[in-house]
Amino acid sequence: MISGIIKGWEAASRFFSFPGFKRKTIFRSHSLKDPVLAGKVRENLQKSRPVVLLYFDLVKFHEVEQVSGFQAASKILAMFKKSLEREIPEILPGIEILAVENLWGDDFVVLMAMEGRPEHGELQKIAVTSRIGIGERIKQEYLKITGREPDIHVGYAVLSFKAENVESQLYTALREAQGMARGSISLETAMLLSEFREILDQARFEIVYQPIVSLRSGGILGWEALTRGPRESYFRSPEIIFSFAEKAGLLYPLERVCRRLALENLGDLGPDQKLFLNIHPRTISDPHFVRGETMRLIGEMGLKPSSIVFEITERHCIKDFPNFNKTLEHYRSQGYMVAVDDAGSGFSSLQSIAEIRPDFIKIDMSLVRDINLNSIKRVLLETFINFAEKIGCAIIAEGIETGEELTTLANIGAHYGQGYFLGRPVFPKAYLDETVEVKVLRLASSGRNRAWKHAFPVGEIAENAVSVRKDCLVREVKKILEENDLLDGVVVVEEGKPVGLVMRYRLDRYLGMQYGVPLYFDRPITSLMDTSPLVVEEDTPIEIVSQVAMNRNRLKLYDYIIVTRNQLFKGVVSVQTLLDTMTRIRLEMARGANPLTGLPGNIAIEQELSRRARENEDCAVIYLDLDHFKSYNDRYGFESGDRVILFTAALLSSVVKKFGAKNDFIGHIGGDDFIIITVPEKAEILCAKIARYFDRLIRRFYDPEDRAAGGIRGCDRSGGETFFPLISISMAIVECTGHDCLYDQKKFSEKAAQLKRYAKSLPGSVYVKDRRSRVD
Template identity: 40%
Template structure:
């Protein structure tokens, strides 16, 4: 029998398909894919393993496939993983010996943490309790688990819930033309949210188009796999610069804008006609598609006009309308100046453009292009719904006391500045002796003092800052400002001036000569003061968030040693610390 001979001769080979990070474009791991002899009908994995199951050779083939995959593994660093397909049926094979894999790895110089076992069956595992026991044995040794075909059917979702894997792989059926189908997008979004809540990373399989890669990256999917990123082979993968830049660009949009969408995310299919098409044909289209609001008029792929359903039928319903227009070309009735925007334009900006149109065009579709070519349209309703949802999402993570952005948005904004590579400054602010004030005057007064502090920082930014400067509320009496202003020291001085000017109003009477620190030690002071830590990032591309955090901690310690409101500065571009007081 051919399969017996294949196993006996060990005449299978292993190809490796890369799995890449959709955060930085680096290789995260390789999936080992078994192939039979090239001239054999059993070359492809599906007929090969189906024949093994029929012949009772499934375990023998699986063991050989794993041995070959580990022996020739392309995963050569501690950070790269080797994904090994593991049939659900193998888990229940009486000859299955879990310890065998560890022996193979040791020969190759690999460790269990380099290996991910990928449960590949689309059908139900059957006995989840038994499978869980076996997989737990692997986990205890350091192996990780992935569930394949997530979203392809109920059984895969049940496998995720029951087996609690480290990775789920979104099925190719969901990834294919994801950018064209909102329903697929919603399913992937749901899967991603589900995975994140369970601390599971998602891998999108079958990425073959740049548009699919862009959409998945901007949605925040963790890893990707597919012919676009690398075909199965025996050589290590090097991603092209174009694709790497695509990943970096669109991941940056996800990390820095959070729920701020680009209009391309709202693009939906829209009828399109050449300008020479007869009006009768367009009218027929609207009669057959009763939900179509409008259609784009496109010449050589470029949108040049728009015809709205209501406007067309109003013209045809007028006196002599039918006889005048029915056989004329659609360019006679189209709007030759519709709102046309590039897919990367922020939704908020498109909303402003759309609502500034004449009243008769207020609810017209917005036409969307990619590099000048027509890709779809967005309705005013979808734009407003997106903005509303984004604001609701922002409100969820904002500080309930000050309404300022919270830690999620703070991290996104800081990452945005770091990746832009331009000079910016970070100001950390916190109140001295706030606990003393809170204990003495009560929580309500304490909350008012925190709100006052937030106002001081925002007002100073409004006077001396730039339009896109950012103020966030870390929590309690701690705040952060991220600014591109030319003179951040002057900005710090303005924050202190406003605080010092207004804080006396928060004391009912000054019948105290000292305050207490958090340890209860008495300290002579005029009351609550504000300390600012200013970190100037002159070469943002060479500065990390950890460096900023460490500098802030050092400056905070310095500022606490001085009396009164003060700011301390550190210039990371020159590693020179210039401490200034006010």
């Protein structure tokens, strides 16, 4: 058992290049596998008797072997082990020795049980006494064999009183003791180690959550989980916590505890909201991580992998990208998303982005701070945004601390924002402050960030394609292509999942080479296929697919785009089909969109109603109209009126995205009239949310005096002066079962008009259904 832990530690040390690890020319397997020994360790821990691990290392012992030979080196090692077995009990009377083992080469471990938990000073004294005592015992013989006195390094660690998971405790204790012996753990670190281990064992960390906000819709994308230590402790700051854990070799167990706490304390997430978890690049290859512990935890919390974003910090260098990406692809295949953190401040940011291909790029606060005053930073951020959109990912600007910074970021098109101005890290997780929410909604409804953007899924234009298995021969694929001149390529699949692509031109190029036919004809198609084709899920918007496709390597620019459904092969899309569809959609948008809000206009609304009628869908149509809008326009002017219209469009989009159904539709009929088409069970929920948010936020569009008065004075239609309340919103819900209601447009319109008139006759923001009952 313990042998497996030691070997696993040695392998991990080679892979991650832990400080102090070196290969030994003499390797001896040890006998710590004995389950009786494991039982003794567990028994002592259960009795609250701490088990101390002493680690001994003969300094520069490899030189002894090189100079004096293998036989002399072996003799010294045997003598050293014998001295430990005989002399440790004499040097440290009253201590029960559980095991003395030669792990490999000149590395030795002593496991011993003590009465009462030893203080740091006592452990240091034990280590120093052992080093001096053993050195004196072997000094003469060592000097006789090598011609010099022995130099011994000693480190120590204490196993906690938790009797479970003894293997993991031994693994951690061995690393701590070796780090101390070889100098990677300083005396100061060793003194704090006991306190840190206690905090870690008891999971006394506080998890706080900071919101990440969409600057294009005003909704919350998700929350980043951040770790804080006990308030009274030296380890309060997250910087100290993680740097200390890395130095002490406890980064893996620390991140496991923090992940668990972050998930357990999260609370509910919306359907499209995310939890961002910070992950050290090395941790992602931690065996506990790989075995699916995170998958188990999110399952217990009722979440999906797509709700989790692994945030890879840029403050640590990634040395082995091929192995790192291999592990990362394992998690991507399960549905997890990836973000690169601190872009612009860490190690090789552009290389990391190119290698990792993240879903989100988090821009470091150093590039965000005072961006409203720095034209260079603005240009740099705009470049990042354009770059991100071309590779199909999104930008998150970190460290937003002022309204001016937020305005600048929104105006240059940043996708998401995070920072103290939007929300501080707190527990439990919080939503936006009212004032901030108003500002974000205003920004989301203006300039580059229109409230509506067409999102046509690529699956709608996917075409059937020929697929072959991995063991299919090249000659068979060549025959398939020869028999179908219209076929440009075939997809290679394994268990229904696409694993490669063979385009006609690629196959012809290889077979047209000298000796190409005899070399490849009878080999599996895997020898010639493209192993990294562009693969997208069927619900991916074609705008994103187009950006990614047109930024591929120019040699693969016109290759098929493979479309999947739940990661299983569905079909392909040619670049020609993609571009034709994009052109058609843009023409339709230009013809049907409202010029002020960018929302679908009357043509698109009629098409959507007709489509639902053809498909016999049950739906609810909500007609929305602003009350007292004309008086507001007269008082504040058309420009202010337009801002209210834009605000309303952004609010509707935000509410529908957060509380509506997947295929809900929002349209702008014209002026202050809007329409929402949703499923019947969502209609009243949406109306209640819209009324609540509208009444709370519309006040910000009035001067303080008018807000205090609750309205404005103006002229009515007959020219007489009257008092007009603040703008409110009236909503009429018409439910349509099947296609009859939508086909009978006259009857449908009459019913909607009657309901809307009735709603407008009621004070305040209200909604009514065709049963003519009012619901506030």
